Amino acid sequence: MRAAQTAQKKGLTVALIESKQIGGVCLNIGCIPTKSLLYSTSILAIAKQAGHHGVSVTQADGSLDVLQNRQRSVVGTIRDSVERSLRESGIEIIKGAARFLSGNEIDAGHEKVCAKDVIIATGSSARRLEGFATDAHILYPDDIFNLSHVPDSLLIVGAGAIGCEFAGFFNAMGSRVTVLEIQETILPLLDLDLTKRLAISFRKKGIGIVTGAALEHIEREGEHIRVLYSTGSGDVFSDILVSAGRQPNTDLLHLEKAGVKIRDGGWVDVDSQYRTSADHIWAIGDCIGRRLVAHAAEREGEIVVGILCGEPESLDYSLIPEVVYTSPEVAAVGMKESGIDDIGTYGALKGRFGSVAKAHILNEVDGIFKIIYQKDSGTIVGAHMYGYGVSELISFFSLAIHKETTLKELKKIVFPHPTLSEAIHQAVGDIS
Numbered sequence: 001m002r003a004a005q006t007a008q009k010k011g012l013t014v015a016l017i018e019s020k021q022i023g024g025v026c027l028n029i030g031c032i033p034t035k036s037l038l039y040s041t042s043i044l045a046i047a048k049q050a051g052h053h054g055v056s057v058t059q060a061d062g063s064l065d066v067l068q069n070r071q072r073s074v075v076g077t078i079r080d081s082v083e084r085s086l087r088e089s090g091i092e093i094i095k096g097a098a099r100f101l102s103g104n105e106i107d108a109g110h111e112k113v114c115a116k117d118v119i120i121a122t123g124s125s126a127r128r129l130e131g132f133a134t135d136a137h138i139l140y141p142d143d144i145f146n147l148s149h150v151p152d153s154l155l156i157v158g159a160g161a162i163g164c165e166f167a168g169f170f171n172a173m174g175s176r177v178t179v180l181e182i183q184e185t186i187l188p189l190l191d192l193d194l195t196k197r198l199a200i201s202f203r204k205k206g207i208g209i210v211t212g213a214a215l216e217h218i219e220r221e222g223e224h225i226r227v228l229y230s231t232g233s234g235d236v237f238s239d240i241l242v243s244a245g246r247q248p249n250t251d252l253l254h255l256e257k258a259g260v261k262i263r264d265g266g267w268v269d270v271d272s273q274y275r276t277s278a279d280h281i282w283a284i285g286d287c288i289g290r291r292l293v294a295h296a297a298e299r300e301g302e303i304v305v306g307i308l309c310g311e312p313e314s315l316d317y318s319l320i321p322e323v324v325y326t327s328p329e330v331a332a333v334g335m336k337e338s339g340i341d342d343i344g345t346y347g348a349l350k351g352r353f354g355s356v357a358k359a360h361i362l363n364e365v366d367g368i369f370k371i372i373y374q375k376d377s378g379t380i381v382g383a384h385m386y387g388y389g390v391s392e393l394i395s396f397f398s399l400a401i402h403k404e405t406t407l408k409e410l411k412k413i414v415f416p417h418p419t420l421s422e423a424i425h426q427a428v429g430d431i432s
């Protein structure tokens with residue numbers, strides 16, 4: 001969608017083929033509905049703490065139906081507005097499933113489309129559980145937005161960003177939640193110090209965590225599903241939510257007719273400028289399997305359009321922030337401590353959000369961060385945060401890394417008082 005909008009603004013004639021709903025996974029069954037549901041449970045958490053803030057709330061309950069209606073209304077409003085703006089700008093929207101007939105001809109169901117350049121942005125879908133019997137109570141992320149019951153007990157298979165966000169959501173709604181992760185920690189791709197803190201917070205809320213274990217066996221037992229983990233232990237749950245990776249939506253595209261090569265797993269093979277193996281065919285977003293987040297997909301789209309218009313750019317993936325919208329949130333950008341080969345040349349400056357007044361005003365003192373810098377120059381190369389609202393703070397560090405800002409320069413920045421960002425000032429204030 002972003003590629004289409006950018007191309008149209010640059011004066012290209014654009015047609016957008018969509019088999020389901022405008023806005024893709026992000027708007028319809030991904031980022032937006034999950035964040036709407038999570039925002040609702042954050043209000044519920046505040047309502048439950050209201051007494052602490054001197055406000056009396058007699059009853060704080062969340063009704064799944066009402067939360068779902070709000071999420072649908074948010075999604076619907078945005079989708080209508082986006083669709084209207086696409087049409088008004090002159091982009092032709094073709095509803096249908098696309099498949100290549102040749103390098104520049106596409107069958108979109110009811111019509112054939114010819115284009116000089118084609119951008120493949122067909123996204124990804126939840127990886128299905130293989131080798132287990134199907135069951136109406138084995139759910140995938142897409143199912144959550146039509147769910148009408150709060151599971152009594154829920155096993156979430158996969159503790160990546162999506163699994164952890166749903167763990168927080170269903171815990172807040174009253175389910176007994178357990179997350180199962182094959183790696184040794186939840187959010188295994190993120191900084192260990194942060195993920196340990198999130199694990200502590202999860203456990204305090206009653207979310208069970210089983211790591212270093214895979215799903216071995218599932219068996220229906222009356223109202224429940226009995227689950228056996230690879231470690232030999234097990235449990236019973238009313239529902240299972242599978243959030244164990246994504247697979248590209250490329251199998252129905254007939255890519256071979258266009259000469260577009262795929263890698264193992266079906267991901268479209270592209271070079272650093274998103275060129276596929278076929279001339280004039282490009283691929284961006286989840287279907288290329290680089291960074292499966294909406295903001296990366298959008299930027300990749302802008303870059304391809306720039307190339308088409310003779311304005312080439314490249315994308316530094318290390319500057320793409322990662323955010324997990326749990327409570328507290330986790331956010332990261334740039335170099336990780338664990339990714340550094342020569343630890344001697346880098347340092348990690350650590351701080352706590354609980355050290356500033358705003359954290360106490362908000363009653364959100366559980367928060368830490370780490371700024372990774374080069375020891376000789378003091379240049380900031382990474383930032384990792386766990387705490388309230390860090391999704392909004394992380395972009396500051398994307399810019400700092402992009403501009404090769406040093407800790408000394410950061411020290412000169414005046415942060416508004418009282419804010420959580422003052423904790424950053426406090427941490428750099430200690431350096432000489």
Ligand SMILES: Cc1cc2nc3c(=O)[nH]c(=O)nc-3n(C[C@H](O)[C@H](O)[C@H](O)COP(=O)(O)OP(=O)(O)OC[C@H]3O[C@@H](n4cnc5c(N)ncnc54)[C@H](O)[C@@H]3O)c2cc1C
Pocket residue numbers: 001017018019020021022023024025026027029030031032034035096097098099121122123124141162249252253284285286287291292293294295296297325
């Ligand atoms: C539950 C969940 C929560 C998420 N939360 C976040 C978040 O908070 N932040 C974030 O950055 N990312 C998040 N993501 C990831 C984000 O949604 C994806 O990275 C993003 O949507 C990828 O965009 P895309 O354009 O590549 O593909 P998609 O958004 O998947 O769009 C692809 C579109 O192509 C259509 N399509 C597929 N095949 C065809 C065909 N043959 N013909 C025509 N149309 C076709 C599909 O119907 C779809 O509409 C989340 C994902 C999930 C599942």
